[in-house]
Amino acid sequence: MKLSIEKVVYGGAGIASANGGKTVFVPFTLPGEQIEAKITEEYGNRQEATLARIESPSPDRIAPRCIHFGLCGGCQYQHASYTAQLQIKKEILQETLERAGLNELPPIETHAAEPWEYRNRIRLRAMAVEGKLRVGYLRRGSTEFLPIETCPISAPILLRAAEVFMSLAEDFPSWTRAVEEVEFFTSGDERKLQMTLLVRTPPIKGFAGFCEAMQQQLPELAGAGVQVIESVTRGRKSIRTQAGASWGAAGLQYTTGEETYWVSRGSFFQVNRSLLARLVELVTAGRSGEIAWDLYAGVGLFARVLAKQFDEVVAVEAAGGDLATNLRGSNARAVAATTVEFLRQAALERDRPDLIVMDPPRAGVGSEVCSLLSRIKAPEIVYVSCDPTTLGRDLRLMIDSGYRLNQLHLVDMFPQTFHQETVAVLGR
Template identity: 35%
Template sequence: MIQQESVEEYELEIRSLVYGGTGISRLPDGRAVFIPFVLPGERVLARVVKRNKSYASGQVLKILTPSPDRIAPRCVHFGACGGCHYQHIPYARQLEFKKHILGEQLQRLGGIKNPPISKVIACPQPWNYRNVLQFHLTENGKLAFLRTDSSILLEISECHLPMESISQLWQQLDLGPMPEMERIELRQGAEDEILLILHSSSGALPELVCDLPISIVHKSPGSSVVLVGNEHITMQVKDKTFQLSAGSFFQVNNYIAEKLVELLLDKLVYDNNSVLMDIYAGVGLFSAFFAPHVAQIIAVESVPETCEDFIHNLDAFSNVSLYQGAAREVLPQLDVKPDVVIIDPPRAGIHRKALDALVQLAPTQIAYVSCDPAILARDAKRLFRAGYILTESILCDMFPQTYHIESLNMFQKQ
């Protein structure tokens, strides 16, 4: 152990990877310490950068004994940028670690002794897969990401996660100083169309000169203004197209979005007499594929702009009803008996009031699309108490090179 004044440096062995993109070790006092950009079995020299009563956070100073799995990261910013966590790990091993972490979270936090993780769906293109990318702007108008575990901006010169058209375009942007701009967002749609979204704290419109073949939308509190081109792009999944406006959510990985659709169509039990409920329905990705096969779809979505997209995308179907509002407010008011329910909540999971109302509706099957295994485990415990069992979990790797874990989880009413 090396200690100099307030600096604490230790030689540590990494025991395992845990959710959040870090490895875990133990300090001499037995306290857990979480260290990013490491691998199990590695011996490292690390500095403690934060302590509290139960655990500490560390920073690698030197890899003393590297894992045989360790590879060179592709990006020059890896380790400084907060976007990627696993570039030092071969992709096949990333999937193994994610499966282990998903199971550990379900077991430790959800109380499931043998989590039924049946398969792992790999992304066939673990680089350049994102159809959307968000940037911050430095004071001089340069594109930046946040540094690891920090609110400090890191000006970037490369990123290997966005799809090809975004990759080619973002380095051509020269926006200049825009102090009122909170962030900018680039989205790539079908036929490589690009939508640039300027998220601003001010309603004042910027003066822009654009000679690029893109659309630009300025969004500020209570306002959305098209500056160039169209207010939306078109996304395609399998044989269906979806209107996607600047303020609407869509899955970031087109391949995994398609796999989720296929899995839902295969795993859910339904027929032309079934009533299906789609909660946190977004622009209608899942509803569009089920509408031809069930008697009725009841969808719930809270974002007005997204609801407009949903209505456009499902306009051809007369058996679809959309309720605009927060799920916690809408569900207690519904007098329906759905046979199956699809839930694709935000990272925070299902609001307790929404979940309480959902279990009162007593659907036979619930398909829960999760992007956070800890929150999934929390919600699973609530479903267990309401008489549901988890019959199958499928890890769908929506976010290669990162610690984020997307999964499809099938719950059955006992």
């Protein structure tokens, strides 16, 4: 089937119109390209296809840097120049928000940095292939294991750590055979590293010896821990674990901008080491007053900076162990609660801060939080989102309750992939 690619949509595929009013989704294509495609699946008016041949390539098409691109499920855009990637993401954000009913949008400002070697964390599957331990990801659209040799979006030390891990298979077979997944997390300067092994049945002994052997080859290794998998999804992604053995430091110091944070092994932290300081600046710069709330606060990435600019900062996080550590001694207070719990009480007490910062997970904040925010009526809200669809839904609710959308920033925290980070600034 011959097709003309019209645009790229969220998820990374190009789309084209086919006879009969059907929409065809073709991965690894770019706007304006003339292609031949093979239909693989059909759902009503939607067809999935694979790229068979490019008859007329886009001038934005480049050779991918990674040898696994197209097979690995991690990246979707390595065939596009970085300038083109940013334009695609900007257009997707604009269209997604307009589809949510937001027709009067401010100009979208784009922020980008190093598009390669930016990731400070990777989580790899581990499996024996032809009797040899290998690490890798899942094949695109599959639960099949794909061994990898390289991952050019990751900090080099993370791949070096994976190589050392595999090299110890013969000396520590009980541990390397038990591992189903291994996660490495590095400081931004690659001077310190944490390792987490995810296993179903941990060996009885030998973990300290295994870690010491790794540290001999990888001096940056500061600590390691075991997480015992209790339940998994179909794709072997662990969803519930219990802490097991531990060795060395329980986390690492992570410096970005002028702040240094304690990040425990396994705690959530933004993955882009190149653009993190810019994200913090966008959220916090030029804002001051008496009271600020940092909701879904994580380790206190924004609260630490806001505490220098506001008389009082309240940072809310359900799993807030690192948050309390990072706010100790400042005028910021850590609250161990969900955002909904905190806002319900705040609405009852008629509390009103000068600023609310929100950085929720992919699901967004939802209708109840938006309703509570409409009752609290903070004069300014900064919303950090990693999903344009849920962002559009939430912004629509907040605008309907009296807020106006003043600024939109596309922060490309995930180059080479379809994922994107947005900072939306609202006022009353």
